Amino acid sequence: MLKTHYCGDLRKEHVGQEVTVAGWVHRRRDHGGLIFIDLRDRRGLVQVVFHPDDAPETHEIAGDVRSEFVLSVTGEVAARKEGTENSDMPTGEIEVRARKLEVLNEAKTPPFPINEETEVEELLRLRYRYLDLRRERMQRNLRLRDKTTIFIRKFLHERDFTEIETPILTNSTPEGARDYLVPSRMQPGSFYALPQSPQQYKQLLMVAGVERYFQIARCARDEDLRADRQPDFTQLDLEMSFATEEDVLSLFEELFSGLVEDVRPDLKYVSPFPRITYEESMRRFGTDKPDLRYGMELFDISDLAGSSEFGVFRNAVESGGAVEGICVPGGTEFSRKDIDSLTTFVQGLGAKGLVSIGILGQPGSLDEEGIRSPVAKYLALDLVEAAAKRSDAKQGDLLLLVAGEGGKPKLEPGSSSRVRPSLDGLRREVAARLKLADPQMLHYAFITEFPLVEWDEDEERWDALHHLFVAPMEEDLHYFETDPGRIRSRAYDTICNGEELGSGSVRIYRREMLERVLHMLGMDDAEAQKRYGHMLEAFEYGAPPHAGFAPGIDRIVAQLAQEEDIREVIAFPKTKSGAEPMTGAPFAVTEEQLRVLGISVVKQPE
RNA sequence: GGCCGCGUGGUGUAGCGGUCUAACACGCCACCCUGUCAAGGUGGAGAUCGGCGGUUCGAAUCCGCUCGCGGUCGCCA
Structure with missing residues (x-):
C-alpha cells in the first residue's frame, strides 16, 4: 500500500x-x-x-x-x-x-464543492457522480447501504436461508409492468426480458425443495419514475415453504427491528408492528400506505350529508357518492390563504373542492358564532356537531371535507373514488405543514387482506391486483363466480412512514387454483398453457405450500439514511427520463449493431 | 400522456418591465501573512440571465413554443 x-x-x-x-x-x-x-x-x-x-x-x-x-x-x-x-x-x-x-x-477545480454539504443541482451531481460520491453524505449513505445488506444476509443465513441467484436475462412477464427487452442475436426477432422480480423462479425453487430462499435481486420495470422509483432497483426477494402469513410477517418484523437497532440505533421504531387490514386502512386513512406517525384519521358523514341543505353534499350522497373529511388539530389558525392553497392542492388530486369548517366554539354546544365556514349558511348545526363528534374535534380544530359523486368515471374530478385519495394527500400535506411526523421515528406496519383482483375499466376485465400467484382467502372462494371484487387475498405489504416498502403473499401452489384464477381473469386453457404452462406443470410435481415477501432495498435504506429520495442511496441512479447523465445511457446504437440483431428502428411519427 | 414548479458567473441564491454597464455569499486567480482548522487581509477575473420566437420605445423580468431537471396524477402484477 x-x-x-x-x-x-x-x-x-x-x-x-x-x-x-x-x-x-x-x-x-x-x-x-x-x-x-x-x-x-x-x-x-x-x-x-x-x-x-x-x-x-x-x-x-x-x-x-x-x-x-x-x-x-x-x-x-x-x-x-x-x-x-x-x-x-x-x-x-x-x-x-x-x-x-x-x-x-493533480485535480481540476471540481464543478461543485466536495468539502461542504451545499445543495447542488441534481443533474450536475449525476454528471459528475464520482465527485458527488466523494462527498461525506454520499459516502455515509453508501456505507449504510452496505451495512444494511450485510445485516440482512447475516440475519437470513442464521435462519438457514440460502441465497440463490436467478437469471438477469429471462422471459417477458405477460402481466404487470412494462418489460425492458433485450434482443436475442441467436434468435433474431426474439427477446429476453429483464426480471421485474424473480417471482416465478423463486416459486420454482420452492418446488425444487429449497424451502428457504432469498436473494438481493436486481429488477427492472419500464414505467414512469418517481422519487421512490428507479427503472432498475434492488429488492430483497424471499420465499419460504410450509409458511403462513404469520411466519413471514413475524420474520420481517424481527428483521426490520434488528436492522434499525444494528445500523441506526439512534432512531426509534414501533413494536410490535401494527397490522391493519386493507379495508380498515382505506377507511381510516384513505390509502393502503398510511403514515402512522400522526392521527388525523378520516371520518365519514355520508349517512348524514344526504339530508343536508347543502347541495354539494346532498348531490354527492344521492348519486351514491361520499362525504368524508379529516380534522386538523388547531387548524383554525390557518389563514384564508392557507385554506385556499389546500383547496387547490386537493383539486389537483381530483377533489371537486374543499369545505372547511373552523370549530371556534365548544363542540357539543356549538352555535352560529361557534363555526366558521364559507358555506356556513347551508350547514345545519347538528350536521357540524355530528361531524365534530365523529372526528373527535376540539375547540380550535378545523374540519376539512371532500364530497364526491358516485357513478362518475374513476378519474373525473368530483368522482366519489377521488374522495379518499384526495384526503390521503390532504392528510399528508397538512401533516407536512404542521410538522406532525416525528422524523426520528420509523413507524413500520403491515397491511393485510388485500383484494385479489380489481376491475380494469379500459380492458373491461378483472385484473390481478398484486400478481397471479397470490392465494385467495379460503372463506372468500365462493365469490369467484358471484363477485370477484370481494375476494380477499392472502397478500400483505410492509409500509413505513407512508411509503410502501414491499409486498408479499401466501402463494397458490396447486394447479387447479391457478387455473381457476387464470380463468377468472379471462384466460382460456390454451392461453394459460402458453403463458404459464411451466408453472402449472411444476405445481403437479409436489409443490409445497409456500409464501414470500419482497421489500425494496432502495426504499429501506433511504428511510434508514433519512433521505427523501432513493437516488441518494443508489451509487449511479438515473434521471426521471431514465437517462444516466454520466455515461450518457441510453445511447443510439449503430446500424451494424441493429443489423446483427435483425432489428430496424422506426422513426416515431410526430 | 395530463397538471404543477424550476432553469441567472464554477456553486448556491437575489433581481421579476427602464437606474441591470446584472447584485450577494462561497469558490477561483494574484499578492501579503509562521498555528490555522468555514484561517485572515488586499486586489482581480468570471454570467447577456436554458434555447427559439413574440409583445414593447425598452425584456433576465411579460406571452408562446421548445429543451432539460424535478414533483405529482395516470402508470408501477
Whole structure:
C-alpha cells in the first residue's frame, strides 16, 4: 500500500510514529509561512502541517497544492500544541508534520464543492457522480447501504436461508409492468426480458425443495419514475415453504427491528408492528400506505350529508357518492390563504373542492358564532356537531371535507373514488405543514387482506391486483363466480412512514387454483398453457405450500439514511427520463449493431 | 400522456418591465501573512440571465413554443 495509516484513524497513541498517509486535499490554509492541509480519505480527515524550517522543499510543493489533489505525505505524528487542538475533529489532538510530500495526481477545480454539504443541482451531481460520491453524505449513505445488506444476509443465513441467484436475462412477464427487452442475436426477432422480480423462479425453487430462499435481486420495470422509483432497483426477494402469513410477517418484523437497532440505533421504531387490514386502512386513512406517525384519521358523514341543505353534499350522497373529511388539530389558525392553497392542492388530486369548517366554539354546544365556514349558511348545526363528534374535534380544530359523486368515471374530478385519495394527500400535506411526523421515528406496519383482483375499466376485465400467484382467502372462494371484487387475498405489504416498502403473499401452489384464477381473469386453457404452462406443470410435481415477501432495498435504506429520495442511496441512479447523465445511457446504437440483431428502428411519427 | 414548479458567473441564491454597464455569499486567480482548522487581509477575473420566437420605445423580468431537471396524477402484477 502507498500508505501506512488511514488519515481518519490517527490518534494520540500514534504520536512519535513516522507514518505515510494518502488521500485528497479537503482544504488548504496557507499562512505564507505555515501551511495546513486537511487530508481526507475514507476514514476521515487529518491535519498535515508544512513548516518551512522542517522541510523547505516540501513546504514549497505544498504551496502549489489545490483542492482535491491526491497526495502522499510522510511525516511524524505530533501532539498539537496546547491551545491548538480541535475538539470538533476526531483527529483534532494530533497532526502530521510533513517531511515528504508527493503529489500523486493533480485535480481540476471540481464543478461543485466536495468539502461542504451545499445543495447542488441534481443533474450536475449525476454528471459528475464520482465527485458527488466523494462527498461525506454520499459516502455515509453508501456505507449504510452496505451495512444494511450485510445485516440482512447475516440475519437470513442464521435462519438457514440460502441465497440463490436467478437469471438477469429471462422471459417477458405477460402481466404487470412494462418489460425492458433485450434482443436475442441467436434468435433474431426474439427477446429476453429483464426480471421485474424473480417471482416465478423463486416459486420454482420452492418446488425444487429449497424451502428457504432469498436473494438481493436486481429488477427492472419500464414505467414512469418517481422519487421512490428507479427503472432498475434492488429488492430483497424471499420465499419460504410450509409458511403462513404469520411466519413471514413475524420474520420481517424481527428483521426490520434488528436492522434499525444494528445500523441506526439512534432512531426509534414501533413494536410490535401494527397490522391493519386493507379495508380498515382505506377507511381510516384513505390509502393502503398510511403514515402512522400522526392521527388525523378520516371520518365519514355520508349517512348524514344526504339530508343536508347543502347541495354539494346532498348531490354527492344521492348519486351514491361520499362525504368524508379529516380534522386538523388547531387548524383554525390557518389563514384564508392557507385554506385556499389546500383547496387547490386537493383539486389537483381530483377533489371537486374543499369545505372547511373552523370549530371556534365548544363542540357539543356549538352555535352560529361557534363555526366558521364559507358555506356556513347551508350547514345545519347538528350536521357540524355530528361531524365534530365523529372526528373527535376540539375547540380550535378545523374540519376539512371532500364530497364526491358516485357513478362518475374513476378519474373525473368530483368522482366519489377521488374522495379518499384526495384526503390521503390532504392528510399528508397538512401533516407536512404542521410538522406532525416525528422524523426520528420509523413507524413500520403491515397491511393485510388485500383484494385479489380489481376491475380494469379500459380492458373491461378483472385484473390481478398484486400478481397471479397470490392465494385467495379460503372463506372468500365462493365469490369467484358471484363477485370477484370481494375476494380477499392472502397478500400483505410492509409500509413505513407512508411509503410502501414491499409486498408479499401466501402463494397458490396447486394447479387447479391457478387455473381457476387464470380463468377468472379471462384466460382460456390454451392461453394459460402458453403463458404459464411451466408453472402449472411444476405445481403437479409436489409443490409445497409456500409464501414470500419482497421489500425494496432502495426504499429501506433511504428511510434508514433519512433521505427523501432513493437516488441518494443508489451509487449511479438515473434521471426521471431514465437517462444516466454520466455515461450518457441510453445511447443510439449503430446500424451494424441493429443489423446483427435483425432489428430496424422506426422513426416515431410526430 | 395530463397538471404543477424550476432553469441567472464554477456553486448556491437575489433581481421579476427602464437606474441591470446584472447584485450577494462561497469558490477561483494574484499578492501579503509562521498555528490555522468555514484561517485572515488586499486586489482581480468570471454570467447577456436554458434555447427559439413574440409583445414593447425598452425584456433576465411579460406571452408562446421548445429543451432539460424535478414533483405529482395516470402508470408501477
